[in-house]
Amino acid sequence: xxxxxxxxxxxxxxxxxxxxxxxxxxxxxxxxxxxxxxxxxxxxxxxxxxxxxxxxxxxxxxxxxxxxxxxxxxxxxxxxxxxxxxxxxxxxxxxxxxxxxxxxxxxxxxxxxxxxxxxxxxxxxxxxxxxxxxxxxxxxxxxxxxxxxxxxxxxxxxxxxxxxxxxxxxxxxxxxxxxxxxxxxxxxxxxxxxxxxxxxxxxxxxxxxxxxxxxxxxxxxxxxxxxxxxxxxxxxxxxxxxxxxxxxxxxxxxxxxxxxxxxxxxxxxxxxxxxxxxxxxxxxxxxxxxxxxxxxxxxxxxxxxxxxxxxxxxx
Amino acid sequence: xxxxxxxxxxxxxxxxxxxxxxxxxxxxxxxxxxxxxxxxxxxxxxxxxxxxxxxxxxxxxxxxxxxxxxxxxxxxxxxxxxxxxxxxxxxxxxxxxxxxxxxxxxxxxxxxxxxxxxxxxxxxxxxxxxxxxxxxxxxxxxxxxxxxxxxxxxxxxxxxxxxxxxxxxxxxxxxxxxxxxxxxxxxxxxxxxxxxxxxxxxxxxxxxxxxxxxxxxxxxxxxxxxxxxxxxxxxxxxxxxxxxxxxxxxxxxxxxxxxxxxxxxxxxxxxxxxxxxxxxxxxxxxxxxxxxxxxxxxxxx
Numbered sequence: 001x002x003x004x005x006x007x008x009x010x011x012x013x014x015x016x017x018x019x020x021x022x023x024x025x026x027x028x029x030x031x032x033x034x035x036x037x038x039x040x041x042x043x044x045x046x047x048x049x050x051x052x053x054x055x056x057x058x059x060x061x062x063x064x065x066x067x068x069x070x071x072x073x074x075x076x077x078x079x080x081x082x083x084x085x086x087x088x089x090x091x092x093x094x095x096x097x098x099x100x101x102x103x104x105x106x107x108x109x110x111x112x113x114x115x116x117x118x119x120x121x122x123x124x125x126x127x128x129x130x131x132x133x134x135x136x137x138x139x140x141x142x143x144x145x146x147x148x149x150x151x152x153x154x155x156x157x158x159x160x161x162x163x164x165x166x167x168x169x170x171x172x173x174x175x176x177x178x179x180x181x182x183x184x185x186x187x188x189x190x191x192x193x194x195x196x197x198x199x200x201x202x203x204x205x206x207x208x209x210x211x212x213x214x215x216x217x218x219x220x221x222x223x224x225x226x227x228x229x230x231x232x233x234x235x236x237x238x239x240x241x242x243x244x245x246x247x248x249x250x251x252x253x254x255x256x257x258x259x260x261x262x263x264x265x266x267x268x269x270x271x272x273x274x275x276x277x278x279x280x281x282x283x284x285x286x287x288x289x290x291x292x293x294x295x296x297x298x299x300x301x302x303x304x305x306x307x308x309x310x311x312x313x314x315x
Numbered sequence: 316x317x318x319x320x321x322x323x324x325x326x327x328x329x330x331x332x333x334x335x336x337x338x339x340x341x342x343x344x345x346x347x348x349x350x351x352x353x354x355x356x357x358x359x360x361x362x363x364x365x366x367x368x369x370x371x372x373x374x375x376x377x378x379x380x381x382x383x384x385x386x387x388x389x390x391x392x393x394x395x396x397x398x399x400x401x402x403x404x405x406x407x408x409x410x411x412x413x414x415x416x417x418x419x420x421x422x423x424x425x426x427x428x429x430x431x432x433x434x435x436x437x438x439x440x441x442x443x444x445x446x447x448x449x450x451x452x453x454x455x456x457x458x459x460x461x462x463x464x465x466x467x468x469x470x471x472x473x474x475x476x477x478x479x480x481x482x483x484x485x486x487x488x489x490x491x492x493x494x495x496x497x498x499x500x501x502x503x504x505x506x507x508x509x510x511x512x513x514x515x516x517x518x519x520x521x522x523x524x525x526x527x528x529x530x531x532x533x534x535x536x537x538x539x540x541x542x543x544x545x546x547x548x549x550x551x552x553x554x555x556x557x558x559x560x561x562x563x564x565x566x567x568x569x570x571x572x573x574x575x576x577x578x579x580x581x582x583x584x585x586x587x588x589x590x591x592x593x594x595x596x597x598x599x600x601x602x603x604x605x606x607x608x609x610x611x612x613x614x615x616x
Binding site: 028050052054055057059060062063064065066067068069070071073090091094095098099100 | 430431432438439440441442443445446448449450451452453454455456457458460461463479480483484486487490491
């Protein structure tokens, strides 16, 4: 594990989609007047004629993207996750997911750390909603090295995709040799005491928590699930059976997201005692990232404490 | 005028022939609803004349090649009027008229609301109101981006204009000066239920005191008003340079009558979605110039 910092995934989005568009004339970007935040501005500078400013009107933006996709364009739609998923949900469902059109939805500022915005903008039920829709691929990359490959992978896969993008960078966990593919989850750490299944940038904090736990004599097995849908069932089952006790940890509500997906899978394939950690069925608030991670118990130190509590309470 | 069975095969029917085609479409619509024992009638009947004109005279299409890349696109944004589109598509040769009997049936291509994954000839799925229009704006923008020369037409309902997304799309279409986008607004002045007037049967038109044409005009669209049941007048507008050589998006506000063609349905909001009884069917078919010989058997569709 390196200790380098990942660039913010929003920046990776701007850079990589611009690069891909150099070689792929199908790519266009639609922005909901947030380009300077979501870093769609990087794309606009690279390809001004293929950047479409749709104004502050997300329902229509997603509908327009669907119309463009019928002409074999591949629109990357960029806005905050709360607007792409919550506000524009009907457009996503009826015009993109149901017709299985290749619209790539960039959920910026997904999760708890949305730049001091508060509960209106904190979107941590996006995975639950998006993965419930047939045809939708749902991906939450951990760092810039993985995200870079995620953009290529969803471009290569026909149909709609939703990608969680973060505002800030975090510790980079992959190196240049890492090879992402959409159908496989990745074991980040081998361990025999407890299985921690995590996703997105939260994986970086869970990996750090595993090191804290190791110092306490607890050897955690860590599975990083970047593609939440379709889920790598074999990897989840193997990780669960490796220790016989699973805790899912996500920067997302505990209802219906990664935890829900893992629970559905294990219930059917390998029933395993399980605990859920994430946003505990409440709304968030504004605040500095570090303070939010502490209060909502998603920092490395808090995750280590939560894991310890669950292990101690385990019957 | 050609009055035989082959009127639908005429390449460029005149106004009289178009009226005959629209009459046949109405007969097919009413029969399909009775056969399915469900579906909408008022809106489809207000849209029938315009759909007929569009599919035989305005749209550059190849019915035998529904996915021809250079075709004009048509989006029925008021998707609940799907049976009118299906009737016209079948008469135009997209699929057998016989298939109208499968409307709303299980495994049918003729879904309650148009499904682009089910039926070739549907350029955009629609049904959740306002969304089809939004998709049409995207098709028109995409055509500009790819250098395609076709025109995108969308039929929007007046009740549908309650939806905010319509105005989001209208704003963007003006912002990009989409001269390849034409809205046909089916302004039949009634919705499913709407606003109460003096009494329960007296409904207030949705845009009374807030004119719909003025709204589109205020959003930067060129607005042309026409009688949506006057085949000659509608054709003249649609073929005019005002529409065909526009320098931005055009909204043809077509004044129509909900339930047009069947006297007891006209302007009666309860016929938004209602199945005629056998007696009502007999009256409807008779008024549409096709009295059933045996309304109780075999003639239901």
